[in-house]
Amino acid sequence: MESIKKYIAEFIGTLVLVVMGCGTAMLVGCDAKNGGGYILTALAFGLVIVAMAYSVGNISGCHINPAVSLGCLINGDISFKDFIGYIISQCLGALAGSGILAFVFWKGHIVDQTGGFGTNGLAGVGGSRLAGLVVEAVLTAIFVFAILGVTSKKAKHGSFGGLVIGLTLTLVHILGIGLTGTSVNPARSFGPAIVAAINGNAAPLGQLWVFIVGPLVGAAFAAVVYRFLEGKKEA
Numbered sequence: 439m440e441s442i443k444k445y446i447a448e449f450i451g452t453l454v455l456v457v458m459g460c461g462t463a464m465l466v467g468c469d470a471k472n473g474g475g476y477i478l479t480a481l482a483f484g485l486v487i488v489a490m491a492y493s494v495g496n497i498s499g500c501h502i503n504p505a506v507s508l509g510c511l512i513n514g515d516i517s518f519k520d521f522i523g524y525i526i527s528q529c530l531g532a533l534a535g536s537g538i539l540a541f542v543f544w545k546g547h548i549v550d551q552t553g554g555f556g557t558n559g560l561a562g563v564g565g566s567r568l569a570g571l572v573v574e575a576v577l578t579a580i581f582v583f584a585i586l587g588v589t590s591k592k593a594k595h596g597s598f599g600g601l602v603i604g605l606t607l608t609l610v611h612i613l614g615i616g617l618t619g620t621s622v623n624p625a626r627s628f629g630p631a632i633v634a635a636i637n638g639n640a641a642p643l644g645q646l647w648v649f650i651v652g653p654l655v656g657a658a659f660a661a662v663v664y665r666f667l668e669g670k671k672e673a
Contacts, residue, residue, distance in 0.1 A: 532629025574652025
Protein backbone atom coordinates (compact mmCIF):
# COMPACT_ATOMS: atom_id res chain seq x y z
CA MET A 439 0.00 0.00 0.00
CA GLU A 440 2.86 2.38 0.78
CA SER A 441 4.30 1.85 -2.70
CA ILE A 442 0.93 2.60 -4.29
CA LYS A 443 0.78 5.88 -2.37
CA LYS A 444 4.26 6.76 -3.64
CA TYR A 445 3.25 6.05 -7.23
CA ILE A 446 0.09 8.14 -6.90
CA ALA A 447 2.17 10.99 -5.46
CA GLU A 448 4.56 10.76 -8.42
CA PHE A 449 1.63 10.75 -10.85
CA ILE A 450 0.13 13.86 -9.26
CA GLY A 451 3.45 15.65 -9.02
CA THR A 452 4.35 15.05 -12.67
CA LEU A 453 0.86 16.02 -13.79
CA VAL A 454 1.15 19.35 -11.94
CA LEU A 455 4.66 19.90 -13.33
CA VAL A 456 3.44 19.52 -16.91
CA VAL A 457 0.28 21.58 -16.42
CA MET A 458 2.06 24.49 -14.77
CA GLY A 459 5.41 24.35 -16.59
CA CYS A 460 4.37 23.42 -20.11
CA GLY A 461 1.10 25.33 -19.69
CA THR A 462 2.99 28.52 -18.91
CA ALA A 463 5.25 27.99 -21.92
CA MET A 464 2.20 27.43 -24.16
CA LEU A 465 0.49 30.55 -22.88
CA VAL A 466 3.32 33.09 -22.85
CA GLY A 467 5.81 31.54 -25.26
CA CYS A 468 9.42 30.84 -24.37
CA ASP A 469 11.35 32.35 -27.26
CA ALA A 470 14.79 33.49 -26.10
CA LYS A 471 14.11 36.83 -27.81
CA ASN A 472 11.02 37.30 -25.66
CA GLY A 473 12.59 37.80 -22.24
CA GLY A 474 9.34 37.95 -20.28
CA GLY A 475 7.99 34.64 -21.50
CA TYR A 476 11.41 33.04 -21.25
CA ILE A 477 11.86 33.92 -17.58
CA LEU A 478 8.24 33.14 -16.71
CA THR A 479 8.63 29.65 -18.14
CA ALA A 480 11.87 29.04 -16.22
CA LEU A 481 10.25 30.26 -13.00
CA ALA A 482 7.13 28.17 -13.57
CA PHE A 483 9.13 24.95 -13.78
CA GLY A 484 11.24 25.88 -10.77
CA LEU A 485 8.36 27.02 -8.58
CA VAL A 486 6.23 23.98 -9.28
CA ILE A 487 9.11 21.81 -8.04
CA VAL A 488 9.20 23.86 -4.84
CA ALA A 489 5.44 23.42 -4.39
CA MET A 490 5.52 19.68 -5.04
CA ALA A 491 8.62 19.13 -2.91
CA TYR A 492 6.75 20.43 0.13
CA SER A 493 3.52 18.58 -0.69
CA VAL A 494 4.38 15.12 -2.04
CA GLY A 495 8.06 15.11 -1.10
CA ASN A 496 7.37 13.48 2.26
CA ILE A 497 5.44 10.70 0.48
CA SER A 498 7.53 9.78 -2.56
CA GLY A 499 10.57 12.04 -2.38
CA CYS A 500 9.11 14.17 -5.21
CA HIS A 501 11.20 12.79 -8.04
CA ILE A 502 8.52 13.49 -10.71
CA ASN A 503 11.27 12.84 -13.24
CA PRO A 504 12.66 9.48 -14.52
CA ALA A 505 16.18 10.96 -14.62
CA VAL A 506 16.00 11.85 -10.94
CA SER A 507 14.67 8.37 -10.16
CA LEU A 508 17.58 6.83 -12.08
CA GLY A 509 20.04 8.97 -10.13
CA CYS A 510 18.46 7.87 -6.85
CA LEU A 511 18.53 4.22 -7.95
CA ILE A 512 22.25 4.38 -8.74
CA ASN A 513 22.87 6.21 -5.47
CA GLY A 514 21.09 3.43 -3.57
CA ASP A 515 18.16 5.57 -2.42
CA ILE A 516 15.31 3.56 -3.98
CA SER A 517 14.69 -0.05 -4.97
CA PHE A 518 14.51 -1.25 -8.57
CA LYS A 519 10.82 -2.09 -8.04
CA ASP A 520 10.06 1.47 -6.99
CA PHE A 521 12.20 2.78 -9.85
CA ILE A 522 9.97 1.03 -12.39
CA GLY A 523 6.81 2.07 -10.55
CA TYR A 524 7.98 5.68 -10.41
CA ILE A 525 8.75 5.84 -14.14
CA ILE A 526 5.37 4.41 -15.12
CA SER A 527 3.58 6.82 -12.77
CA GLN A 528 5.59 9.79 -14.02
CA CYS A 529 4.90 9.06 -17.69
CA LEU A 530 1.19 8.57 -17.01
CA GLY A 531 1.13 11.81 -15.04
CA ALA A 532 2.82 13.66 -17.90
CA LEU A 533 0.30 12.25 -20.37
CA ALA A 534 -2.59 13.26 -18.13
CA GLY A 535 -1.19 16.75 -17.63
CA SER A 536 -0.71 17.21 -21.37
CA GLY A 537 -4.24 15.95 -21.93
CA ILE A 538 -5.59 18.56 -19.53
CA LEU A 539 -3.69 21.29 -21.39
CA ALA A 540 -4.99 20.03 -24.74
CA PHE A 541 -8.55 20.18 -23.48
CA VAL A 542 -8.24 23.62 -21.84
CA PHE A 543 -6.52 25.23 -24.83
CA TRP A 544 -8.95 23.60 -27.26
CA LYS A 545 -12.11 24.54 -25.34
CA GLY A 546 -10.79 28.00 -24.55
CA HIS A 547 -9.69 28.64 -28.15
CA ILE A 548 -6.27 29.63 -26.76
CA VAL A 549 -3.28 29.84 -29.08
CA ASP A 550 -0.40 27.55 -28.11
CA GLN A 551 2.56 29.92 -28.36
CA THR A 552 5.02 27.02 -28.43
CA GLY A 553 3.36 25.37 -31.40
CA GLY A 554 3.44 21.92 -29.81
CA PHE A 555 2.21 21.64 -26.21
CA GLY A 556 5.53 22.81 -24.81
CA THR A 557 7.44 20.01 -26.51
CA ASN A 558 11.21 20.16 -26.67
CA GLY A 559 13.12 20.82 -29.90
CA LEU A 560 16.57 21.26 -31.37
CA ALA A 561 16.12 24.55 -33.22
CA GLY A 562 18.32 26.36 -30.71
CA VAL A 563 21.24 24.06 -31.49
CA GLY A 564 20.77 24.19 -35.24
CA GLY A 565 18.96 20.88 -35.34
CA SER A 566 22.02 18.97 -34.12
CA ARG A 567 21.02 15.85 -32.21
CA LEU A 568 24.53 15.50 -30.80
CA ALA A 569 24.51 19.06 -29.47
CA GLY A 570 21.05 18.47 -28.03
CA LEU A 571 22.25 15.31 -26.28
CA VAL A 572 25.19 17.17 -24.76
CA VAL A 573 23.04 20.08 -23.58
CA GLU A 574 20.47 17.79 -21.98
CA ALA A 575 23.10 15.54 -20.40
CA VAL A 576 25.02 18.46 -18.89
CA LEU A 577 21.95 20.31 -17.60
CA THR A 578 20.50 17.12 -16.12
CA ALA A 579 23.80 16.23 -14.49
CA ILE A 580 23.87 19.63 -12.77
CA PHE A 581 20.26 19.25 -11.64
CA VAL A 582 20.59 15.68 -10.34
CA PHE A 583 23.95 16.44 -8.70
CA ALA A 584 22.27 19.22 -6.72
CA ILE A 585 19.36 16.97 -5.76
CA LEU A 586 21.63 14.20 -4.47
CA GLY A 587 23.62 16.71 -2.46
CA VAL A 588 20.58 18.39 -0.93
CA THR A 589 18.85 15.11 -0.05
CA SER A 590 21.95 13.40 1.35
CA LYS A 591 21.82 12.42 5.01
CA LYS A 592 25.02 14.41 5.39
CA ALA A 593 23.35 17.60 4.10
CA LYS A 594 22.81 20.48 6.51
CA HIS A 595 20.15 22.37 4.56
CA GLY A 596 17.28 21.69 6.98
CA SER A 597 13.88 22.42 5.45
CA PHE A 598 15.27 24.45 2.54
CA GLY A 599 16.01 21.46 0.31
CA GLY A 600 12.92 21.89 -1.83
CA LEU A 601 13.72 25.54 -2.44
CA VAL A 602 17.30 24.74 -3.49
CA ILE A 603 16.09 22.06 -5.92
CA GLY A 604 13.46 24.37 -7.42
CA LEU A 605 15.97 27.17 -7.90
CA THR A 606 18.40 24.76 -9.53
CA LEU A 607 15.74 23.71 -12.03
CA THR A 608 15.06 27.38 -12.74
CA LEU A 609 18.78 27.88 -13.28
CA VAL A 610 19.16 25.12 -15.87
CA HIS A 611 16.03 26.36 -17.66
CA ILE A 612 17.48 29.86 -18.00
CA LEU A 613 20.29 28.45 -20.14
CA GLY A 614 18.49 25.51 -21.71
CA ILE A 615 15.23 27.04 -22.95
CA GLY A 616 16.94 28.82 -25.82
CA LEU A 617 18.84 25.67 -26.80
CA THR A 618 16.51 22.70 -26.44
CA GLY A 619 13.51 24.05 -24.56
CA THR A 620 15.05 22.32 -21.51
CA SER A 621 13.80 18.85 -20.82
CA VAL A 622 16.10 17.34 -18.15
CA ASN A 623 13.05 15.10 -17.64
CA PRO A 624 12.07 12.30 -20.04
CA ALA A 625 8.48 12.16 -18.75
CA ARG A 626 8.02 15.92 -19.22
CA SER A 627 9.11 15.48 -22.86
CA PHE A 628 7.19 12.24 -23.45
CA GLY A 629 3.72 13.45 -22.44
CA PRO A 630 3.59 16.63 -24.57
CA ALA A 631 5.15 14.86 -27.58
CA ILE A 632 2.55 12.09 -27.53
CA VAL A 633 -0.37 14.49 -27.10
CA ALA A 634 1.03 16.76 -29.83
CA ALA A 635 1.18 13.75 -32.17
CA ILE A 636 -2.41 12.82 -31.32
CA ASN A 637 -3.38 16.38 -32.24
CA GLY A 638 -1.67 16.13 -35.63
CA ASN A 639 1.85 17.38 -34.89
CA ALA A 640 4.09 14.32 -35.04
CA ALA A 641 7.33 16.28 -35.59
CA PRO A 642 8.43 16.21 -31.90
CA LEU A 643 8.34 12.40 -31.89
CA GLY A 644 11.31 12.26 -34.24
CA GLN A 645 13.49 14.08 -31.72
CA LEU A 646 11.96 12.61 -28.56
CA TRP A 647 14.74 10.07 -28.07
CA VAL A 648 17.23 12.92 -27.55
CA PHE A 649 15.20 14.14 -24.56
CA ILE A 650 15.04 10.64 -23.10
CA VAL A 651 18.62 9.51 -23.64
CA GLY A 652 20.30 12.84 -22.82
CA PRO A 653 18.73 13.29 -19.36
CA LEU A 654 19.22 9.63 -18.42
CA VAL A 655 22.91 9.74 -19.38
CA GLY A 656 23.39 12.98 -17.45
CA ALA A 657 21.61 11.61 -14.39
CA ALA A 658 23.65 8.41 -14.41
CA PHE A 659 26.89 10.37 -14.67
CA ALA A 660 25.91 12.69 -11.83
CA ALA A 661 24.93 9.78 -9.59
CA VAL A 662 28.16 7.86 -10.20
CA VAL A 663 30.29 10.94 -9.55
CA TYR A 664 28.30 11.96 -6.47
CA ARG A 665 28.44 8.46 -5.00
CA PHE A 666 32.20 8.42 -5.47
CA LEU A 667 32.65 11.85 -3.86
CA GLU A 668 30.30 11.21 -0.94
CA GLY A 669 31.94 7.93 -0.07
CA LYS A 670 30.38 5.45 2.32
CA LYS A 671 26.76 6.20 3.17
CA GLU A 672 25.75 6.78 6.76
CA ALA A 673 23.59 4.07 8.27
